[in-house]
Amino acid sequence: MAIITGGAGGIGSATVRRFVEEGARVGIADVDEARGRALADALGDAALFLRCDHGNPDDCRAAVAAVVTRWGQLDILFNNAGIGWTGTFDEVADGQVAELMRANLVGPLLMTRAALPALRERGQALRARNVSPVVLFTASGLGLHARPAVSLYTVTKHGVVGLMRSLALDEGPNNVRVNAICPGIVETSLMYRTMARWGDAQTILERSRQEAPLRRIADTSDVANAAVFLASDEAKAIHGACLVVDGGVHG
Structure with a gap:
């Protein structure tokens, strides 16, 4: 049982479909009701649309509660929602600073905080089987490196990587695995x-x-396949790691 934020978008919808192909039940968390509901309807009982702004802590808690009520547990949280931006510090308006930080860093933090009680509960239930529930983040190659003219976006994605690494240290003892996917350019509408x-x-x-x-x-299926792997028991010893999916640019 999973929640995927930004689940109606390019990477998100591809990942929702791949998770369902693997037998998962998925909460599609997004602010785009038309696309989110259409995707959930297409997938039938395997999916549930969750109208969720991940920058709103009440929405985050409601999304987790809806999934646990529907399917009894939460095994996977994929913090995928975010926005892009190009520009130097001088070119980014004050309002855009707040918007980017909220979408790319504060939102994943709030969503994870809302999901952790359910994930910790699953962690204890699964400990005897030597497997774990999972938190995943969509970070970026720019969470590990830097390039000109994407300064604030780079700040937010470095923050996501730092959040992932800190959570990995904190939540490992609770048997919750935490990792990030760092795509390069992915061909999407965003x-x-x-x-x-x-x-x-x-x-x-x-x-x-x-x-x-x-x-x-990379295309959206490459990122979706990376998420499926990191969420699976085949990755049970991978924790606190960044999986780069960019054709070797940052290799």
């Missing part, structure tokens, strides 16, 4: 909107492909 601020998105995308040693960039 990516196109973000890249358009730099120039022609297709030109930037092609340049990014050429920069990658594999000469390709």
